[in-house]
Amino acid sequence: MSLDVNISEPDEFNCTELHSCIENVARINSLNDFTYHVEFACGKGENFIANVFRVEITDTEDCERKISVIVKTLVNTTRQELFRELHKREVKAYEEVISKFQILQSKLDVIDRIVLPGCILSDMKRGNEVLILEDLVSKGYEYDSKVNKLQNLKYEQVCLVLKNLAKFHALSVIFELNDKENFTKLKSEFKDVLYQETFLDKSKLRNYYKNCYEDSIKLLDDLDARTKLQNVDTTLMELLRYYTSPRTFNVLCHGDCWDNITTDLCFLDFQAMRYSNPATDVVYFLFLSTDSTFRSQFMKDILSVYYESFSSFLKLYDIDSNSVYTKDSFEEDVQEMLPYGLLITLIELRIVTTTFEDKEVISESKLDLDQCISNEGNEDILLKMRVHDVVKESVQNGTLDRLCDQMKLFN
Structure with a gap:
């Protein structure tokens, strides 16, 4: 596993817990030997509550095998405490509401459904708040x-x-x-x-x-x-x-x-x-x-x-x-x-x-x-x-x- 960072302040992403989360995402997708590339998913400061990163994980042996995910972490240490409730609300929304909406829509033709990103991993532990989502940009959204x-x-x-x-x-x-x-x-x-x-x-x-x-x-x-x-x-x-x-x-x-x-x-x-x-x-x-x-x-x-x-x-x-x-x-x-x-x-x-x-x-x-x-x-x-x-x-x-x-x- 190796890291390729393309953000102006890599320290905002550089922590053991986040690297571990990315490793778990790779394992879920059967990528055992991989590299990953990190960049801001939106302009710095555009998201008020969270740092939002796009992470592309690539199979080391087959570069055509890759996945892209969105990683959301609470902004700096001070606001991690201030906005914990909002992070918890979003995790609960994905795990208990959006997931249910996706199941309810499974009976419909794709054209009739609304598009909702899937939640891959989440953590609400204090100091380790993270949410990893499906990257819809990889599906053509902008x-x-x-x-x-x-x-x-x-x-x-x-x-x-x-x-x-x-x-x-x-x-x-x-x-x-x-x-x-x-x-x-x-x-x-x-x-x-x-x-x-x-x-x-x-x-x-x-x-x-x-x-x-x-x-x-x-x-x-x-x-x-x-x-x-x-x-x-x-x-x-x-x-x-x-x-x-x-x-x-x-x-x-x-x-x-x-x-x-x-x-x-x-x-x-x-x-x-x-x-x-x-x-x-x-x-x-x-x-x-x-x-x-x-x-x-x-x-x-x-x-x-x-x-x-x-x-x-x-x-x-x-x-x-x-x-x-x-x-x-x-x-x-x-x-x-x-x-x-x-x-x-x-x-x-x-x-x-x-x-x-x-x-x-x-x-x-x-x-x-x-x-x-x-x-x-x-x-x-x-x-x-x-x-x-x-x-x-x-x-x-x-x-x-x-x-x-x-x-x-x-x-």
Whole structure:
């Protein structure tokens, strides 16, 4: 066994436990004598919680025999402790939910399935947190950072995501109907983790969320809207918990649906998976991936695209969607979640435009807007446009006032 490293900071990968994991993967694939090559799977700093590596393992005697895997490890020693809960959530998601989804889909033609990466190995032991996944890039998938660059998706891309997201949610329904006892246990274990007090205190994300929210508000010229949103700031965490808590109808939601793949789609990163209303996923995605013009023009149409996919997928299992979740109920839930879309946009748009160096100081009590934007480039201008756009939309359609009304219930 030998190691070929192609990363700028090999120490981030260089530990006995990881080498041992790669050796186990090789053995599983009957590669007894091998070399392996390591590189970052995405740009350094793009993944906030984990280091993500691509590892290619090659048979020493037959170079045509090789496998490629994705290795995820928690970032540096400090954050290993801070984000242990998210790692544990993702491991549980792969081992107990995604694996079940894959079994449930095995009866379907490949064309009808959603693509989910297989989990090869995982470890939740403190200090040894690792997750090794099937590398879908080797199957022709490509990472697309459009959302990271604050660029809106095209209509066809939005439909592609919503069709697959509907299938993902439908699989949760099928899981529950097929195995109620196990699902009942699981849904209690998949309560939201991101906005809970214990996690917020431990990870120090409370300040980070609030600072990102406040920095977005600073960009507003509408003083009345800015004042209202500043008042909302006092109950920001309570509101986020309210909107992501279970409703009348709930499924296992992705929780962080905003990355996409250009020609086809697969779901990744399940650290935020939670048992919640499916509209939380839909609104989260739409508000981070489209602008008010798109939503005004296509909202009714794309919600129909989602529900039609949800209904058609359930029919493959002889389930009538109206017996579990009607289209009217879905559309009402989306309308109720619009204030959540406003909140998450004001928080997340600031996060995705924060530089890697700024993310490194997450434990600091304050992220200053001027510190994050040293030179106003195209992305900074686009950020301002997106913030103004979503707030103007929320003023015009009454979403901001509804958010303020909800805030009053927590005061």
